Amino acid sequence: MTPTEAAAAAPAADFWGQLFVFILASFIGLGVIRRVSRLLHTPLMSITNAISAIAVVGSIIVTGADYPPTIRLLGGIALFASMTNIVSGFLITDRMLKMFKTDKKPVEGGHS
Amino acid sequence: MSHGFVQLAYIVATALFVFALHWMNTPATARNGVYAGVAAMALAIIATWAQPEVIHHGWIVLALLVGTAVGIPLSRVPLTAVPQRTALSHAFGGLAAGLVGTAKYYLWLGEGPENLTPFRMVAIIVEILLGFLTFTGSLMAAGKLQEVKWIPQRPVTYPLQNLSNLALFGIAAVAGVALVLNPTAPWAAYAFPAIIGLSLLFGVLLIIPIGGADMPTVIAILNGYAGLSAVAMGFVLDNKLLITAGALDGSSGLILAIIMCKAMNRSFANVLFGAFGQVQQAKGLGEGKVYKAESIEGAAQVLEQANLVVIIPGYGMAVAQAQHKVRELYDQLRKRGITVKFAIHPVAGRMPGHMNVLLAEANIPYTDLVEMDEINSDMPQCDVALVVGANDVVNPAARTEKTSPIYGMPIIDADKARTVFAIKRSKNPGFAGIDNELYFSDRTWMLFGDAKNVIGELVKNLAGGSGIH
Numbered sequence: 108m109t110p111t112e113a114a115a116a117a118p119a120a121d122f123w124g125q126l127f128v129f130i131l132a133s134f135i136g137l138g139v140i141r142r143v144s145r146l147l148h149t150p151l152m153s154i155t156n157a158i159s160a161i162a163v164v165g166s167i168i169v170t171g172a173d174y175p176p177t178i179r180l181l182g183g184i185a186l187f188a189s190m191t192n193i194v195s196g197f198l199i200t201d202r203m204l205k206m207f208k209t210d211k212k213p214v215e216g217g218h219s
Numbered sequence: 220m221s222h223g224f225v226q227l228a229y230i231v232a233t234a235l236f237v238f239a240l241h242w243m244n245t246p247a248t249a250r251n252g253v254y255a256g257v258a259a260m261a262l263a264i265i266a267t268w269a270q271p272e273v274i275h276h277g278w279i280v281l282a283l284l285v286g287t288a289v290g291i292p293l294s295r296v297p298l299t300a301v302p303q304r305t306a307l308s309h310a311f312g313g314l315a316a317g318l319v320g321t322a323k324y325y326l327w328l329g330e331g332p333e334n335l336t337p338f339r340m341v342a343i344i345v346e347i348l349l350g351f352l353t354f355t356g357s358l359m360a361a362g363k364l365q366e367v368k369w370i371p372q373r374p375v376t377y378p379l380q381n382l383s384n385l386a387l388f389g390i391a392a393v394a395g396v397a398l399v400l401n402p403t404a405p406w407a408a409y410a411f412p413a414i415i416g417l418s419l420l421f422g423v424l425l426i427i428p429i430g431g432a433d434m435p436t437v438i439a440i441l442n443g444y445a446g447l448s449a450v451a452m453g454f455v456l457d458n459k460l461l462i463t464a465g466a467l468d469g470s471s472g473l474i475l476a477i478i479m480c481k482a483m484n485r486s487f488a489n490v491l492f493g494a495f496g497q498v499q500q501a502k503g504l505g506e507g508k509v510y511k512a513e514s515i516e517g518a519a520q521v522l523e524q525a526n527l528v529v530i531i532p533g534y535g536m537a538v539a540q541a542q543h544k545v546r547e548l549y550d551q552l553r554k555r556g557i558t559v560k561f562a563i564h565p566v567a568g569r570m571p572g573h574m575n576v577l578l579a580e581a582n583i584p585y586t587d588l589v590e591m592d593e594i595n596s597d598m599p600q601c602d603v604a605l606v607v608g609a610n611d612v613v614n615p616a617a618r619t620e621k622t623s624p625i626y627g628m629p630i631i632d633a634d635k636a637r638t639v640f641a642i643k644r645s646k647n648p649g650f651a652g653i654d655n656e657l658y659f660s661d662r663t664w665m666l667f668g669d670a671k672n673v674i675g676e677l678v679k680n681l682a683g684g685s686g687i688h
Contacts, residue, residue: 150243158239164263168267170282184282188318190283191289193286209586210586
């Protein structure tokens with residue numbers, strides 16, 4: 108377990124730095140999401156699902172590092188769950204967005 | 220890959236995620252958002268996987284493959300089932316956060332108690348609380364939306380419900396605080412699993428009193444929780460990419476939940492603890508009032524004479540799978556030079572934006588999908604308002620009836636149109652169990668029957684009529 112000690116056991120995490128990032132990211136999130144078209148709230152929810160599956164990053168480390176097997180198993184299940192969200196989230200978002208069209212071709216036999 | 224490169228990749232991924240959401244501000248650029256999101260995710264996965272501490276690859280490959288195999292069919296569900304798919308993916312997100320938190324706790328406990336700093340313990344406790352309650356709560360929501368048999372559809376209430384839920388959460392919080400103060404105490408071996416068990420239970424109890432009409436808000440709140448549990452994971456793992464991406468998801472959930480609550484004139488607390496839909500059960504349904512029914516032929520004639528027709532869809536349209544017939548009606552009316560608009564209430568359907576997606580699938584241009592606030596000013600000029608499977612969102616009781624549970628909720632002013640046609644399968648009340656004044660108005664004529672059949676008949680009638688000329 109010694110090679111991982113240095114990376115894993117560094118208790119002096121930068122709490123204030125993390126909090127700072129969290130607060131700023133929340134402000135950016137609120138600003139950006141407030142402007143999202145109301146037409147697209149369903150795709151918005153599925154794309155943010157996929158984005159929050161960034162938990163995949165943590166799961167990869169827990170699954171792949173030199174940890175006891177039971178811990179790696181928990182990581183593996185988490186990795187599976189995150190990957191499912193990434194794949195289904197992005198695919199269904201794209202599938203829905205493809206359906207949003209403007210009225211380019213005039214209606215057959217239309218008066219206009 | 221060195222630490223610097225990994226951090227650089229994470230920064231680029233963060234920027235791409237922000238752009239992904241930025242491009243969602245109009246349907247014209249929205250698909251770029253998906254590409255940016257996919258690129259960011261791929262970058263983050265590769266950078267993480269390439270780190271030297273990742274030495275076992277078999278399980279990673281396996282988990283990614285199985286995840287892909289499950290994810291692809293989940294992305295192909297019919298659009299009427301998108302709310303339950305979304306709830307299911309919140310459940311997966313919560314599960315991932317809960318499991319990683321649990322893994323890190325036992326890992327650090329095994330490596331030595333000095334690893335369990337108070338800060339890390341707080342982050343872990345928050346992560347597993349949010350993660351596991353999102354997991355079971357979202358599973359329950361998905362089950363309710365899918366109408367799984369053994370999950371009750373109507374809200375389940377019992378005496379002292381909120382108090383006992385609160386007490387349960389209090390116990391979990393106290394156990395959490397005790398663990399933070401003393402992570403290696405002999406009782407910690409029991410306290411930690413107890414917190415997991417309590418959060419799993421709490422998730423179930425939080426959702427059972429909630430009815431179908433409140434699902435849009437609940438899904439939005441669970442979306443926020445899933446995001447916040449990813450943020451907590453970021454604090455545990457000291458990973459700023461997780462913190463930013465989770466915060467983006469969390470703020471999306473928050474904004475959507477606020478929009479949904481405003482659209483129902485209710486507070487978060489009221490949605491979560493109010494047990495909607497129980498209140499009016501006892502009240503007599505339209506005593507002494509009569510519906511006026513109209514024939515298909517009559518309705519078709521009135522529609523033909525109109526200049527502006529506003530179609531107001533609700534969840535009933537999705538249930539009857541009537542959206543493609545609605546499109547045919549739209550075409551028939553447009554052919555005659557009639558302007559047709561769709562009035563979309565924010566809480567119509569079972570999740571935010573649900574109606575827009577269903578109508579877009581039926582090839583209705585999104586430029587004709589109009590929000591409630593915008594369409595209401597046009598309603599007095601509207602010749603025919605056609606209500607398809609909507610109920611509470613057009614109920615004038617929201618304006619006048621102080622005792623109604625939907626009092627104060629903004630509605631689409633269908634009653635201001637010159638003529639209202641309401642399609643209704645039966646004479647029973649809507650999902651929220653509330654009687655609708657609109658159906659008894661002088662201007663309203665009912666078209667009883669399945670929405671798909673009724674609209675199909677209207678289309679046939681209009682098509683036949685135009686053939687004679």
